[in-house]
Amino acid sequence: MTLRTRFAPSPTGFLHVGGARTALFCYLEARHSGGTFVLRIEDTDRERSTEASVQAILDGMQWLGLDWDEGPIYQTQRFDRYAEVIEEMLADGRAYHCYCSRERLDKLREDAMAAGLKPRYDGHCRDLKEAPEGIAPVVRFRNPDEGEVSFDDRVRGTISISNAELDDLVIARPDGTPTYNFTVVVDDMDMNISDVIRGDDHINNTPRQINIYRALGAEPPRFAHVPMILGDDGARLSKRHGAVGVMQYRDDGYLPEALLNYLVRLGWSHGDQEVFSLAEMVELFRIDDVNRKASAFNTSKLDWLNEHYMKSLPPERVAQELAWHFKDQGINAAEGPALEDLVAVQADRVSTLKQMAEQSRVFYQPLEQFDADAAKKHLRPVAQAPLQALAERLDGLEDWQPEALDGAIRSLAEEMELGMGKIAQPLRVALTGTAVSPSIDKTLWLVGKEQSLQRIGMALAFIAERIAENPA
């Protein structure tokens, strides 16, 4: 039998990093063995499910490149099937109608807690002779009273719980809509899911789900419960940790390659290897090797991976993602150097694509003015002669490439018996308005000949004005 996994989010928000990692694990486990990866949308809670959330989840999956083979399958479109199964169970007593009021249930729970017991439904309606009038009943699954449920979790090992701890859970509401613990079982059974990989907040649900499988005469799948992801501070991930939605990472300037790599290493490892391409993940990842403990999300390590991928991925690939940020920041990429060239220069100077776009404005838009501090420090009278000489030399330079530009500046520095810094810094301020930029030859190259000469002219004018105001 071929391996089949599924990712089954409920559309009540965006795709967060925990969900993304679960999806990645499901995807890898399926791809590793040539199996099938199914996407299912668990939208039975009509109050909280939204169309926008469905789209947000799909967008996140697509951006990460986690393509699925079947689906998306919507549970709301399978209500007939659930109703059919419930009828069958009702018919032979595997399930029964319960007319208990909320009040009675609440009291039951309070009393149990007060007595130091685990709250459980007491089976009051299990064998009712006749149905009370005028009450729309819920349907409860008749859980076994005896024995225990045990399963071998692929990450947690053997987990057992006594049936005495479990109670008869509600599988359908008064209006007939089914509930989660029931629909997952029917779906995973119908879709022949062989491996259920999900968050460990479901561990406690698993035994009761196994009981439903058995009641339905189906063999339960294998389970793998992956630990949750914590925020940087070790506390549960929440809004206040900033970027928790996958698409927020796109907006913040991360490459999907980096996020995927970061996520796969959270709770899983392969010796000392830190960098994994998707292909390597598919080859090496095994859900059985995943750790049991929750791990904290560490943004600085994600940054490091992002830097790594910006430097090592083909510039054309990085440029694709960078183009989105140019658009986002209102920079017209057609007004300056090719994005691949920009990436080649800027990749090892920033942590994110967002920063790369921000710090590259100067290569695509006119230079309005010099930064006051930088100009004060570097555009001084002493810089006049070197900049003047440089302007002339560059004007005559045909080959506007880094190597030739570097040669031109170095030879000039030598001739004028000046250190590189004496020329490069004033030039840098002239070209970019600031004291920080890529190496000077690359900066000239990206700014382009025409703009470079114009900006040096601006700087010379600035210095001239300064001299005029402050004659020695």
Add this chain to the structure above:
RNA sequence: GCUCCCUUCGUCUAGCGGUCAGGACGCCGCCCUCUCAAGGCGGAAACACGAGUUCGAUUCUCGUAGGGAGCGCCA
């Protein structure tokens, strides 16, 4: 309260009875250098605690402490 689960540097992790407890991020120092980075080299930094088992425990067992999850007509 009850049930289930977790515990190696600050963080992510390697380890599968005998290791100077390894790697990575971050941090610190040095080198390189036209700025800022990147890069190179080096450094500080961990087995939660207590009992067992054993010639020997980070590793196996049991407790303790701490943490998490669940106990819904939410998924």
